[in-house]
Structures are given as C-alpha cells and as structure tokens.
Amino acid sequence: MASRARGEDGAPTSRSETASPAREQTRQRVIEAAIGLLTNEGRDAVTTRAVADAAGLQPPAIYRLFGDKDGLLDAVAEHGFTAFLATKRVDPDPQDPIEDLRAGWDVAAEFGLANPALFTLMYSEPSRADSAAFRAGMEILRARIRRLAAGGWLRVDEDLAAQIINATARGAVLTWLSLPEERRNPALLTALREAMVAAVTNEKPSVRAPGPAGAARALRAALPDQSNLSVAEQHLLGEWLNRLAADG
Known part of the structure; x- marks a missing residue:
C-alpha cells in the first residue's frame, strides 16, 4: 500500500496541503519562531530542536526547509532586511537633501536599537550583503546619494559615501548595544551621525564654488538620465567625470 504524504510536522496531509503556499506558511512560522528565540533568549538559544519545538x-x-542551521539563520537575516526595508521612507524630491540624509540614517539606527538581536544577526556575516532586501535598501541609499551629488552637495565619491553612511549607522548601533545601559549616551548617536554628514557632504553646493570636482560629481549623478547620448558616449564621459571627481 502506498504511504500517505505527510506535512512538515509529520502529520498526514493531502496533496493540496503540500503545495507551495502551505510550505511557505510553514517556513514563515519557523522563521518567526527563530526570531522569538533570538529576541528573548539570544543567538545560542536558536538550535534546530528548539526552533522546531517552538x-x-x-x-x-x-x-527540509532551510538545508541546515546556517540556512535558517540566513533566512532570519533576510526577514530582518525585508522588515528594515519596509521602514525606509522614500522622498523622490526632498526639500532639504541633507536633512533627508540625516532622517535616513536615523531610521537605520532606530531599527537597530528596536531589534538588537536581529540587527546583530543581520550584520554578523559579510556574505549577507548578497541579500536581495539588503541590495534593495542600498539602492534606496544610493538614490539619496545621487540626489546629493546632482545638487552639488556630495563631498566624496558616491561609492565611498554609501560605505561611510552604511558603516557609521551599523557601527553606531553595534557600539551602543555593546555598552552597559548606564553608559549609553544619546549624544554618541548624534555625534556619529553628524560626523557622517560632515564626511560626505559640503556645507554649500560645490557647483557654486571654484574647482571642477564638485561639478563633475553633479554631472555624473545626472548622466544616467541622459537619453541624447549613446551608451558608448555615456561610458566615455563617465570615465572623464570619474577622473575629474577624483581630483577633489
């Protein structure tokens, strides 16, 4: 006699119950159970048996769902990046792009402080930068940086700006979490945010000041929107602008 199909919990199930939606619901239930253990008891509590029981x-x-414990932790981190992405507020035309930059940095810090165990897991492995949600979040950041560059506000290269912003927000949260509660001073977060702003932006738009570097960054930021240049022409112009921007 043919054996009857069984679900992830070992109970008999119909063919329809083994379809993708049911599997995804089970997968989500496991991720939420793992997050609960991570949040309430710490990373060491997230064992395969404990998560299964929960x-x-x-x-x-x-x-069967995640391959191994590392696969489960990767899925939990991806869930965290997706939740973080949902908190990002996108203004395509901010009135003050530097205040918009500050606000974006604050959102990242606030998410980390509200979800300390999850945030630490999200950034504990360099390979998690391959997360689809992480990449989507970085695209939002890069768009914010591109607006700064187009307005002449950007002091450094766009890639370096993204690295500085991401590193300071991540470092601020992890440093805060490493401190005893009685030593956690909100002035630390403000100081690190303002250091980031000073490192990546100009006090005044550089296109109004002498020197080609700021103008090159502004023009380079607008280059992808140009439709009257061929791909080859955009590439060549981009190389020239990169050289000019590097001199600033």
Missing part, C-alpha cells in the same frame, strides 16, 4: 514541527522539517 514552531510545532519535528527537527527534520528544518533541514
């Missing part, structure tokens, strides 16, 4: 499954289900 999700009402048998341990082998974790391996």
